[in-house]
Amino acid sequence: MAPSTSSQPESSQHGSSQSRSSQPGDPPGAQPDGFHPDLPDDSEAGSTLPLRARLHHIRADALDGDTAQSGGMRRFAAVSGQSVGSERIWMGQTHVAPATASSDHHHGASETAIHVVSGHPEFVFLDDTNGTPEEVRLRTSPGDYVFVPPYVPHREENPDADEEAVVVIARSTQEAIVVNLPHLYVHGREDGPDGPGH
Numbered sequence: 545m546a547p548s549t550s551s552q553p554e555s556s557q558h559g560s561s562q563s564r565s566s567q568p569g570d571p572p573g574a575q576p577d578g579f580h581p582d583l584p585d586d587s588e589a590g591s592t593l594p595l596r597a598r599l600h601h602i603r604a605d606a607l608d609g610d611t612a613q614s615g616g617m618r619r620f621a622a623v624s625g626q627s628v629g630s631e632r633i634w635m636g637q638t639h640v641a642p643a644t645a646s647s648d649h650h651h652g653a654s655e656t657a658i659h660v661v662s663g664h665p666e667f668v669f670l671d672d673t674n675g676t677p678e679e680v681r682l683r684t685s686p687g688d689y690v691f692v693p694p695y696v697p698h699r700e701e702n703p704d705a706d707e708e709a710v711v712v713i714a715r716s717t718q719e720a721i722v723v724n725l726p727h728l729y730v731h732g733r734e735d736g737p738d739g740p741g742h
Contacts, residue, residue, distance in 0.1 A: 595629030652721035656692040663709030
């Protein structure tokens with residue numbers, strides 16, 4: 545005898561105990577987050593899978609503002625060791641208010657990749673290729689990317705008087721590292737606060 549079939553969504557065949565309830569803003573007919581018939585219900589004692597044994601969905605309204613900050617901007621963690629157990633990557637958002645500049649800072653040993661989501665943020669650093677340190681300003685647009693090597697001092701600015709600038713950041717360290725500085729300097733030169741190489 546052939547097994548019976550059903551046109552009901554798979555989630556209804558396995559009960560509601562394995563999925564979250566629908567949330568405001570979910571598209572019509574969307575499957576609940578995290579549903580999988582073989583995953584245990586996290587509410588059952590002892591059934592929670594280790595962080596690194598599953599995929600993680602970080603909703604836009606669940607970003608964590610309790611992360612390293614610089615003056616003039618707000619950072620929100622999305623993917624971090626604390627939130628999902630990541631070990632070699634950190635991702636989040638930075639918001640720079642209109643007509644605002646961040647403090648001068650660097651990100652320690654982290655490599656940092658930046659994707660511009662909205663606004664026209666500018667990234668400022670010092671370069672002495674011509675023998676004299678001079679300020680370089682990278683003017684960006686939505687869709688652009690910027691790479692910041694480890695220990696390179698820089699700052700973000702938003703010259704727009706009306707529009708907030710938003711970027712997505714990915715770093716090669718587990719958590720956000722932000723070292724705020726009294727001023728910009730050329731990385732590796734003796735005038736840095738920590739001497740050569742910092």
